[in-house]
Amino acid sequence: MGSLQTNGMLCFYQNAYDNKPMFIYKKAFQNLYDQFQQNAFESIKGYTSKLRTYAIFKKEIVFEKYLYDVKNPIVRAQVTKFRLSNHKLAIETGHHNNTPKELRFCPFCTNHVETETHFLFYCPVYKMLRETLTKDNSENFRYYTDDQKLQQLLTNTGKMTVTYISKALDLRDFILAKHKRQT
Numbered sequence: 001m002g003s004l005q006t007n008g009m010l011c012f013y014q015n016a017y018d019n020k021p022m023f024i025y026k027k028a029f030q031n032l033y034d035q036f037q038q039n040a041f042e043s044i045k046g047y048t049s050k051l052r053t054y055a056i057f058k059k060e061i062v063f064e065k066y067l068y069d070v071k072n073p074i075v076r077a078q079v080t081k082f083r084l085s086n087h088k089l090a091i092e093t094g095h096h097n098n099t100p101k102e103l104r105f106c107p108f109c110t111n112h113v114e115t116e117t118h119f120l121f122y123c124p125v126y127k128m129l130r131e132t133l134t135k136d137n138s139e140n141f142r143y144y145t146d147d148q149k150l151q152q153l154l155t156n157t158g159k160m161t162v163t164y165i166s167k168a169l170d171l172r173d174f175i176l177a178k179h180k181r182q183t
Contacts, residue, residue: 053085053116056147057154066157075166082116082165083154088173090114107176117146119168120153125175126168133164 070076081087091114094104106114108125119126133153144152153161
């Protein structure tokens with residue numbers, strides 16, 4: 001009963017209906033869905049949230065189009081993990097060993113924190129790959145803020161974005177693995 005009262009639906013329980021009309025179930029589902037969505041998105045918006053990047057572009061709970069479109073399960077998993085900040089960038093791996101955020105440097109750019117934004121838009125290692133990504137977006141893309149760029153790319157995760165993320169992550173892994181073997 002507490003859940004019904006919290007969701008403003010106690011009157012449906014208290015009123016005796018011979019046959020509960022279908023609208024009651026639809027109304028209950030919609031209220032619970034709306035409340036869940038609001039609570040879920042509020043909890044991921046915090047600065048300390050692991051889903052800080054996800055909160056920039058994820059505005060509603062839907063099955064993402066790229067999950068249908070990307071047939072390669074390895075690439076699909078890479079993109080999903082990237083969108084959820086479940087990747088090997090320093091901003092995430094530093095979290096696991098309690099490195100302060102401001103010290104989670106890019107392995108290729110020693111004075112820049114390796115965030116998703118740095119990885120996608122600024123790290124010079126991925127410059128050649130990035131050219132095809134930015135070409136595919138609107139001509140005003142370069143004037144967007146970093147958050148607007150992230151939102152644009154990761155909300156509508158098209159083929160160019162998926163390919164860029166996958167190839168850049170593979171390149172990163174390859175360079176770091178090769179570097180470790182040589183030392």
